[in-house]
Amino acid sequence: MDLILIGFMGSGKTTISRRLGQRLGLPVTDLDQVIVTTAEQSIATIFAEQGEAGFRRLETQALAQQISQPGILATGGGVPTQAQNRSLLHRQPAPVVLLEIAPETAYERVKADEQRPLAKQLDLAKLAALKVARQANYQRCADLIVDANQSPDLIVDEILTKYQLG
Numbered sequence: 059m060d061l062i063l064i065g066f067m068g069s070g071k072t073t074i075s076r077r078l079g080q081r082l083g084l085p086v087t088d089l090d091q092v093i094v095t096t097a098e099q100s101i102a103t104i105f106a107e108q109g110e111a112g113f114r115r116l117e118t119q120a121l122a123q124q125i126s127q128p129g130i131l132a133t134g135g136g137v138p139t140q141a142q143n144r145s146l147l148h149r150q151p152a153p154v155v156l157l158e159i160a161p162e163t164a165y166e167r168v169k170a171d172e173q174r175p176l177a178k179q180l181d182l183a184k185l186a187a188l189k190v191a192r193q194a195n196y197q198r199c200a201d202l203i204v205d206a207n208q209s210p211d212l213i214v215d216e217i218l219t220k221y222q223l224g
């Protein structure tokens with residue numbers, strides 16, 4: 059990959075990856091989409107039929123498969139929680155950018171989303187607690203942390219300026 063985005067659910071990874079891809083003329087890969095296409099099942103169905111552990115196995119397989127491809131990769135919010143995924147991220151050369159979002163904003167964005175089975179079960183307090191529990195792993199994986207509580211244009215500019223891209 060040329061650049062990898064990580065961050066909590068609702069931090070804007072998909073949106074920002076598309077904009078980066080447009081600006082840089084690079085292909086964009088969404089890891090959740092790869093999982094859905096490979097499994098021929100929705101994320102919600104995978105969670106319902108195989109549980110979170112089954113989903114995590116598919117996610118690690120998809121990450122291992124995609125990580126050496128060119129382009130921008132938007133990961134799922136749980137990727138940095140798995141040791142195997144962290145080691146895949148560490149072993150590859152592309153910058154890993156953490157989009158840092160306020161839990162309130164993340165909650166507003168994901169609460170009604172049927173395709174985010176984890177978020178669906180959580181109220182704001184529980185979602186915020188999940189983010190806190192994950193934070194050390196997010197930071198451990200990140201080469202750059204960007205405030206994602208700003209407009210997509212500013213976020214993209216910050217990333218491009220930092221890596222002198224575009």
Ligand code: S3P
Nearest residue numbers: 066067068090134135136174175
């Ligand atoms: C998850 C985040 C989702 C998706 C799955 C699990 C998580 O991706 O991979 O529902 O554990 O945070 P987004 O970050 O794109 O919502």
